[in-house]
Amino acid sequence: MEEIILSINGERFSARAGTSIMELADEQGIVIPRLCYHPELEPFGACRLCLVEDEKSGRMLASCVTPVAPNMSIVTDSPRVLRHRTNIVRLMMAEHPESCIVCNKGNRCQLRQIAANLGLGPTNLYATPNYRPLEQANPFIIRDLSKCILCGKCIRADHELVVTGAIDYNQRGFCARPATVHDRGLEESNCTFCGVCVSMCPTGALSTKHFGYAGTPERESPAICGFCGIGCSLLMGVSYDKVVEVNPAHDADSINGSTLCVRGHFAHDFLNTEERLLTPMIRKQGQLTVVSWDEAIDLAVRRLSDIKKDFGPQSIGFIGSSKCTNEENYLFQKIARVLLGTNHIDNSGSMAGREVLKSIDERIGGRWRTPLSMLEDAESILVLGADPCHSVPVAGYYLKRAFKKGIPLILADPRKTDLVPFSSLWFQTSPNSDADMVNCLAACLWKKFSHDSSYIERFTDGFDMYCDGLSSFNAERLCLSAGLEMTEMEKAVELLKGKKTAVVIGEGILRQDDAIQSVESILNLMLMTGSIGRVGGGLFVLAKENNQAGAWDMGAVPDALPGRRPLRDQGARKEWERTWGTGLSPDPGLHLFRMVEEMEKGNLKALYVMGENPLRSFPQRERVRAALERLDLLVVQDILSSEIAKMAEVLLPGAAFCEKSGSFTNMEGRIQSFTNVVPPPGQAKADWDILVRLAKQMDANMQANTLDRIRDEIARSVPMYSRLNGRRGAAWAQESDAKGLPSPMKEGDKIPFFPVLFAKQKALDDDYPFTALLGGTRYHLGSGTRTEHSDRLSYFNVGGAIEVSLEDGKKLNMRDGDRIRVESRYGALEREICVVKGMRQGLIFVPTGFNGNEALELLDLPASDKTCSLENRCEVKIIRLDQRNRP
Numbered sequence: 025m026e027e028i029i030l031s032i033n034g035e036r037f038s039a040r041a042g043t044s045i046m047e048l049a050d051e052q053g054i055v056i057p058r059l060c061y062h063p064e065l066e067p068f069g070a071c072r073l074c075l076v077e078d079e080k081s082g083r084m085l086a087s088c089v090t091p092v093a094p095n096m097s098i099v100t101d102s103p104r105v106l107r108h109r110t111n112i113v114r115l116m117m118a119e120h121p122e123s124c125i126v127c128n129k130g131n132r133c134q135l136r137q138i139a140a141n142l143g144l145g146p147t148n149l150y151a152t153p154n155y156r157p158l159e160q161a162n163p164f165i166i167r168d169l170s171k172c173i174l175c176g177k178c179i180r181a182d183h184e185l186v187v188t189g190a191i192d193y194n195q196r197g198f199c200a201r202p203a204t205v206h207d208r209g210l211e212e213s214n215c216t217f218c219g220v221c222v223s224m225c226p227t228g229a230l231s232t233k234h235f236g237y238a239g240t241p242e243r244e245s246p247a248i249c250g251f252c253g254i255g256c257s258l259l260m261g262v263s264y265d266k267v268v269e270v271n272p273a274h275d276a277d278s279i280n281g282s283t284l285c286v287r288g289h290f291a292h293d294f295l296n297t298e299e300r301l302l303t304p305m306i307r308k309q310g311q312l313t314v315v316s317w318d319e320a321i322d323l324a325v326r327r328l329s330d331i332k333k334d335f336g337p338q339s340i341g342f343i344g345s346s347k348c349t350n351e352e353n354y355l356f357q358k359i360a361r362v363l364l365g366t367n368h369i370d371n372s373g374s375m376a377g378r379e380v381l382k383s384i385d386e387r388i389g390g391r392w393r394t395p396l397s398m399l400e401d402a403e404s405i406l407v408l409g410a411d412p413c414h415s416v417p418v419a420g421y422y423l424k425r426a427f428k429k430g431i432p433l434i435l436a437d438p439r440k441t442d443l444v445p446f447s448s449l450w451f452q453t454s455p456n457s458d459a460d461m462v463n464c465l466a467a468c469l470w471k472k473f474s475h476d477s478s479y480i481e482r483f484t485d486g487f488d489m490y491c492d493g494l495s496s497f498n499a500e501r502l503c504l505s506a507g508l509e510m511t512e513m514e515k516a517v518e519l520l521k522g523k524k525t526a527v528v529i530g531e532g533i534l535r536q537d538d539a540i541q542s543v544e545s546i547l548n549l550m551l552m553t554g555s556i557g558r559v560g561g562g563l564f565v566l567a568k569e570n571n572q573a574g575a576w577d578m579g580a581v582p583d584a585l586p587g588r589r590p591l592r593d594q595g596a597r598k599e600w601e602r603t604w605g606t607g608l609s610p611d612p613g614l615h616l617f618r619m620v621e622e623m624e625k626g627n628l629k630a631l632y633v634m635g636e637n638p639l640r641s642f643p644q645r646e647r648v649r650a651a652l653e654r655l656d657l658l659v660v661q662d663i664l665s666s667e668i669a670k671m672a673e674v675l676l677p678g679a680a681f682c683e684k685s686g687s688f689t690n691m692e693g694r695i696q697s698f699t700n701v702v703p704p705p706g707q708a709k710a711d712w713d714i715l716v717r718l719a720k721q722m723d724a725n726m727q728a729n730t731l732d733r734i735r736d737e738i739a740r741s742v743p744m745y746s747r748l749n750g751r752r753g754a755a756w757a758q759e760s761d762a763k764g765l766p767s768p769m770k771e772g773d774k775i776p777f778f779p780v781l782f783a784k785q786k787a788l789d790d791d792y793p794f795t796a797l798l799g800g801t802r803y804h805l806g807s808g809t810r811t812e813h814s815d816r817l818s819y820f821n822v823g824g825a826i827e828v829s830l831e832d833g834k835k836l837n838m839r840d841g842d843r844i845r846v847e848s849r850y851g852a853l854e855r856e857i858c859v860v861k862g863m864r865q866g867l868i869f870v871p872t873g874f875n876g877n878e879a880l881e882l883l884d885l886p887a888s889d890k891t892c893s894l895e896n897r898c899e900v901k902i903i904r905l906d907q908r909n910r911p
Contacts, residue, residue: 030096045087045098046074056100057109057138059226060175061088064282065184070176072112073138077102084108110142118149120227121170127228128166130240134226135173154198162211163816164233164290165222169201172229178202178221185283187424187446190215211820216802218417219289220282223271235293235815237268245701246273246752248688249288250347250681251805253567254396254418255690256280256288260682260701267295267682267702277754279396279694285417286802287811294680294813295702299665301677302706312675317707317717324632324674325721327657328364331630337365337609341619341628344580345635346373346569349686350695350748351734352711353571353578354586356634359715361579362604363722367591367613368628370892371580372636372806373572374616377534378581379891380543381565385588387547388775390744390757391766393573393693394526394562396422398765402526403560404519405433408458408546409532413442414802416566416691423528432519436461437532438507439797439827439869440862449515452864454507455795455897456536460782461506462545465520466552467494468513474521476554483769484551486777493780502782507864524561525553531568531799535896544778551777557769567691568806570681574689577744577757582613587742603741615892616642617885623651630657634711635678639667640807640876643883643894644850661714664809677708684710685731687748693757697750792899794832794868796846798879799896801871807880808873825858827869828902833859838904845903846870851881854905868900 026041032054039048044067049056059071069089076087079097084105087098099105116135124136131137159167179202182191190213194203204213222230241261249256257278261269270292272284280288304320305312331339342360344353353371360369384392399405399422413420420443427433427446435447436458444450453461469475470491480487503510527550533542546563547556555561567573579586585608589596597608614622620642622628631652642648652658652671660672663680681688682701689695704710712731719726728734732750739748747755803822804811811817826846828838838844838857845854846868853870863869872879882898 028092028094030092030094030098032098033100039092041091043092045076045085045090045092045096048092049087049100054100056087057141058088059134059138059173060177062177062181062224062282063276065177065180068176068180070174073109075105075108076100077105106142110144113139113142113144114147114149116173117144117147119152119154120173121155127171128231128240129228132240133228156201159209160233161209162217162233163235163819164217164219164286165210166231166233167210167229168231169229171227172201173227174200175226176202177224177226178230181220181224181282185281185425186216186218186220186421187428188214188216191221216413216417217286217290219284219286220272222289223274223282223284232269232290233816234268237263239263241269246698247682247701248696248698249284250570250688251287251291251810252416253570253572253691254279254416255570255688255694255696256284256418258284258288262702265702267292279690279692280418283418283421286817287805290816291811291814293815294664294810295682297664297813299813300705300708301663301665301669301675302708303677304707305675307673312670312672317709320674320676321717321721324659324676325718327673328630328632328659329722331657332364335629338368339627339629340364340366341368341614341622341631342366342370343616343619343631343633343636343638344369344371344575346371346572346575347681348571348575348635348711349684350571350574350578350689350738350745351686351731352634352715353575353580354738355712355715355719355728355734357579357586358604358728359719359722361608362606363719365609367582367609367611368619369580369613370582370616370619371575372616372641373567373569373575374581374892375641375894376531376568376572377539377893378576379893380534380539381576383540384543384547384563384565388556388563389767390693391557392563392565393691393757394564394766395692395694396564398559398562399423399526399528399564400426400429400431401559402426402431402562403523404525405431405528406520406525407433407435407437407443407447407528408462408530409437409534409536410528410530410566411437411439411441411443411532411799412528412530412566415530415568415800417802419528419564419566432523434516434519438864438867440860444862448519449512451506451508451512451516452862454505454864455797455867456538457506458533458536458542459538459545460502461508462542462549463494463497463780463782464499464502464506464513465516466545466549467497467499467502468517469520470494470552472517472521474517475552479554479558479769480552482771483557483773483775484777485774487552490548490552490777490780496780497782520553523553524555524558525550526555526560526562526564528564528566530566531896534565535893537895539893541781544781548777548780551775556775557766557773562766565691568800570690571688573691573693574687574695577689577742578738582615586738587744600741617892620648620651620885623654626654629655630659631655632659632661633668634661635663637662637666637668637807637809640809641880642885643880644885645881647885661711663708664813666809676714677704677706678711678714679704679708683708684712685750686712687735687750689757695745695748695755695757697748697752697755699752789899792848792901794866794900794902795897796848796882796900797867797869797897798872798882799869800873804871804873806873807877811873824871824874825856826871827860827863828857829863829865829867830859830861831865832868833857836902836904843905845905846882846900847903848882848898848900850884850898853878853881868902
């Protein structure tokens with residue numbers, strides 16, 4: 025690319041053609057003031073504070089929108105530039121209210137900082153304050169548009185980064201302002217309250233609405249979000265050793281950049297709730313009693329040792345957490361396997377389709393961990409069984425931006441999700457028909473000769489067998505069984521023909537009954553189109569839990585050792601026996617739901633639970649409670665008082681993600697290290713610290729007894745984590761290169777095609793004629809334990825209504841607000857309904873996380889002969905209770 029030579033402030037520099045003057049200045053550390061510019065937004069040139077002077081032409085140039093040109097001689101602070109810059113700020117200040125002392129933006133106000141740098145005090149201009157009423161009807165954002173300087177950053181961030189379009193410019197002249205459609209409140213618009221506009225605003229026009237705190241934080245520290253599998257970079261504001269505000273860190277190389285979602289921005293109130301566990305406790309005479317750490321640890325170790333001696337190591341189970349750090353999960357499973365000799369260890373991430381991910385891993389290796397940024401470079405995108413705009417919103421932003429760039433995006437979902445308006449084609453499929461739909465699509469592409477012959481020949485096996493399978497069925501009949509028309513399939517073929525395809529899958533695939541079969545059909549399609557291990561394609565798996573990948577990598581599962589090495593692999597087992605200096609049982613342990621069964625039988629005598637609440641995250645709460653009551657010992661280590669915490673014999677208060685140091689591994693394979701932002705409250709301790717105390721009490725010679733030593737042991741013994749160093753920023757699992765790109769296909773790599781299998785058609789149950797889909801909303805994550813402690817989310821109180829199709833609403837004479845009872849063969853719940861367009865007839869959608877996560881009462885615990893994955897759908901019937909909105 026052409027290099028251009030120019031000078032700035034007398035120094036000569038070279039820059040690529042197309043680089044703006046401001047970009048070059050930033051690269052060289054030359055400060056040019058700006059208010060409307062942000063590196064992630066398209067340059068706008070609205071504020072004009074970035075004016076510079078070209079000495080040769082005498083022109084005044086807005087540096088953010090002016091590209092470099094040969095032989096330019098730029099001056100950034102000439103007397104003429106400073107005069108113009110000062111006058112612009114004076115005009116802004118003349119219209120600005122004099123409320124800096126009480127403004128929420130405080131010393132972070134960029135307008136105030138620029139004025140101070142220019143030495144501006146009184147403007148000596150006639151004050152023209154533009155008074156606007158304060159808007160704070162919603163619990164998240166306060167709008168004080170009398171402080172708006174019309175930089176447009178909030179609007180551009182909404183349109184360019186989040187791609188929601190909730191606000192835009194409205195009116196002209198002095199009346200101009202960013203506003204919603206018809207100038208309604210944000211709570212009445214399609215705003216998702218991601219808060220990106222607040223973090224972008226350079227003044228106090230937009231600010232966070234605090235509950236119980238006023239003013240600006242004393243300091244800000246970086247952190248990694250502990251909610252979903254994205255792992256966003258945060259900047260947490262702290263006052264009096266409490267987190268009082270959260271913003272995106274605006275790190276250019278982070279996964280989220282300058283974006284967040286409503287949870288990441290506003291749902292951290294649980295950190296300061298009165299329900300935090302503050303002291304260790306043990307049960308004395310039936311009551312939990314506060315004790316010292318030494319007494320609590322001593323009792324836990326003594327009781328675990330006694331139960332192991334009396335009943336054997338197989339009588340003890342460990343439930344870890346995909347919300348705890350890599351270091352904590354590693355030490356947790358090491359205590360279980362090495363010090364207590366049991367493989368009965370699992371974590372809640374297993375319920376979200378780990379068996380399916382394991383089958384993918386065995387098939388294509390780590391190539392399923394792909395940076396989300398590659399979506400914007402894809403040739404085409406297929407989204408299956410995923411609602412990223414709610415489950416992992418930042419992934420939704422990537423998909424919407426990709427669509428805006430013109431990348432074909434095909435969405436398959438029985439519900440009309442928020443991604444539908446951004447799709448080139450929406451397949452409104454029938455439940456459990458994904459394998460049929462994908463097989464039909466593959467067959468149509470094959471018949472159009474749209475397969476990548478070169479890729480197939482070099483990197484695959486069994487294509488002829490696969491083609492025989494594709495030719496053995498009637499495409500139109502298969503299309504019909506998926507609930508689609510053949511004309512829709514033909515449109516999809518035209519969109520995908522000759523292109524590599526990036527495939528995004530979510531819980532709708534991972535947690536269905538035929539999940540492995542559906543995934544096999546997806547991988548076959550990707551192999552046929554040459555989409556694995558190449559730029560332009562790739563598999564993207566949306567993880568629900570923030571450290572779901574890391575907990576598996578660290579061996580907190582019943583059938584794998586750290587590094588995802590199978591327990592049945594004798595070579596891997598021998599390596600870890602040498603590392604740990606002890607023998608290991610080759611028998612896989614119990615998964616989560618088999619632990620419940622063994623508790624019921626009386627075989628499992630002790631359970632250690634870290635960072636999880638089975639009474640909220642498992643189906644059949646009363647059955648699980650009865651099983652827990654049969655235990656001789658229940659140790660609970662957590663941050664919040666919960667149902668299971670109240671049942672514990674030993675209760676150990678842990679630390680939240682921002683109160684400790686460690687690392688998380690996100691859905692891309694990005695290993696992100698962080699340090700504590702605030703200390704744990706009361707006597708609570710970091711989970712790794714608690715586990716070290718426990719391990720030292722069991723074995724005084726325990727070597728990995730500090731965080732650094734734990735981390736060193738992981739980096740030394742788990743090859744895929746050799747880059748783990750504890751320094752802030754991202755390393756990547758070794759399956760990826762230094763930039764996170766998955767391993768490319770190499771000569772000699774051969775991935776086999778699977779035989780073509782079709783979805784099993786289930787007979788309709790006349791007693792339960794509806795299918796209930798269970799899923800999260802953007803306001804609650806998982807079981808909702810943490811998000812229900814957010815005052816702001818609770819105050820907003822949205823998202824819990826059951827969605828019913830328009831056709832079913834008419835058929836059953838139901839309207840919005842009517843109350844219904846939903847019954848399955850296993851349980852029931854009662855809620856209000858919301859009648860929606862775009863829901864397939866015969867389906868209802870039940871949001872999880874509300875009312876103690878009662879939605880799981882509709883499900884049954886999986887049988888012991890099945891995997892640990894928890895299905896997200898079941899057959900139900902509807903009983904109408906009342907009609908609240910009737911005239």
